[in-house]
Amino acid sequence: MPPLSAAHTSESLREQIRDAKRVVVKVGSSSITYTSGGINHSALTELVGILAERRHAGKEVLLVSSGAISAGMAPLGMQTRPTALPEAQAAAAVGQGQIMSAYSLLFQGLGLTAGQVLLTSDDVTRRTTYLNGRSTLETLLDHGAVPIINENDTVATQEIRFGDNDRLAALVSHLIDADALILLSDVDSLYDGPPSREGTKRIPFVPNVEEMKDVEIGGTGSGVGTGGMRTKIDAARIATAAGVPTMLTSMPQAREAFAGDDIGTAFAPTGRRRGARRLWLAHATTPAGRLVLDEGAVKAVRDRGRSLLHAGVVATEGRFLAGDAVDLADENGTVFARGLVNYDVADVERAKGRSTRELSDNIGPAFERSLVHRDHLVVLP
Known part of the structure; x- marks a missing residue:
């Protein structure tokens, strides 16, 4: 990675993401599950294929995947995403196994092993478990596996929740010294207003996320997710402040994002890497x-x-x-x-x-x- 004093351009940043040796990818619930609940196997197959290509090319990928609660809704007969904590945790208990099984079979079919890592913020702000978490991820990568990370929804209480997987992905990208973070959403880019409004334009490059205060950002996410555009911006703020280039785009443009094409929104790093545990303490704890x-x-x-x-x-x-x-x-x-x-x-x-x-x-x-x-x-x- 070039020194942060070097001027970043949209093109140079996309080249960094294209050439990154280690990338954290976050995918949202709406990209891999249905609104009514259940896994979208077609979308999952496409995503795994893209990540496998990257891994077989000698690059390291870590996937932060949402979708456990949504995947468990249909088997439990839930019509809408549960809001009560016990109901959500029950759905996660069913859905986490199903979605991990689907990932494992798909990666196995492409000659790769997937490893599941479930985290709560409590796991990574206390020193012993923080070091264990980082060591586990590093060891999985050393053995050529693809770590699949999610918040441990089945046991996390409100006090020890990350709140959304966008923030979790940004923190993981710093925890394991990733060279880039890619956020895959149901929106293909950041815009200077509501995408449906006439005259709204895509923002291809953000040199400093702290300068976006005047940009109108709304949306609370899909019916099966907990995030929205605001959580993506917050994740970009955490990652770039820690020196990690970040790309925001949609699932259908994932391959182009890895190729460094002019799609989505690229966020330039603005800070230097610092003690990861302090970053987690600042952003991962309630x-x-x-x-x-x-x-x-x-x-x-x-x-x-x-x-x-x-x-x-x-x-x-x-x-x-x-x-x-x-x-x-x-x-x-x-x-x-x-x-x-x-x-x-x-x-x-x-x-x-x-x-x-x-x-x-x-x-x-x-x-x-x-x-x-x-x-x-x-x-x-």
Whole structure:
């Protein structure tokens, strides 16, 4: 990958995606399942064929695939996508097996092995499971397999959900140092307005996704998916900020996207790769609570890169446990950081505002640790 200081053009970016050695591909539910539920085997066959061609050409591909809940709807007699969590998880339990079986058979028929990896955000923000997740993906690639990744919908609660597979794909692309991210949707490109409106034009190239504030973006996705154009833009923002070139297009144009043709919308990388775990902490976690800090603690954490101590906390919000993600806010309520807390909320309430020496003398050595260590903390933009 060329240095990020080099000027990107639409053509050069498409060439990067064409030549990328390792690519993460995300496909949405509406592209591989039917609105009424069930797998669209024709679309799945086409997608697998394109990915297999890439793999046989010596490139590495990882597929982030939606569709588990939709695939399980028809066998369970559901007419519309379930909204209640137990119903959605039941559909995912049925559909995940069906869609993975279909992928496995199709890849096997083309001489490749598919491996399933199910993730929750909790898996990749705690250090041990984060390292295990990355190691598993790397090992599958080393053995020539095609990892097929999805959120673990059957067990994920609201607190540990990624929220959508677009965001998951962007985070995975950084986790395994991908050279490109391709988002396949039911829309062929980003437009400067509603595609159905007369005069609306395709946006072929976005040099900086942060400059898109004036572009009218709408849509909440299909009846079988959870995403929409907004989630695609958010995914592009995460990936490009981490140095990963990103392409947005539709399933029917997937082959052209891999070939570097002038289709879809290409997003140029704007940042440099940084610690993947901090990226996951910033974008993959739902905070279980909030710590409100005094002015001195805010400056120490935000400006000087220090760990957070109990003495700087003036208030707590929420019911969090040790190891949970919590937001850090100033006394005006502005959230400026997120981190993994080392104590339960009851212990924080008991210790807030007190110095480490006082806590050690009066309560015990268990309170000598920092409240949020700087290695498990990220300052938010």
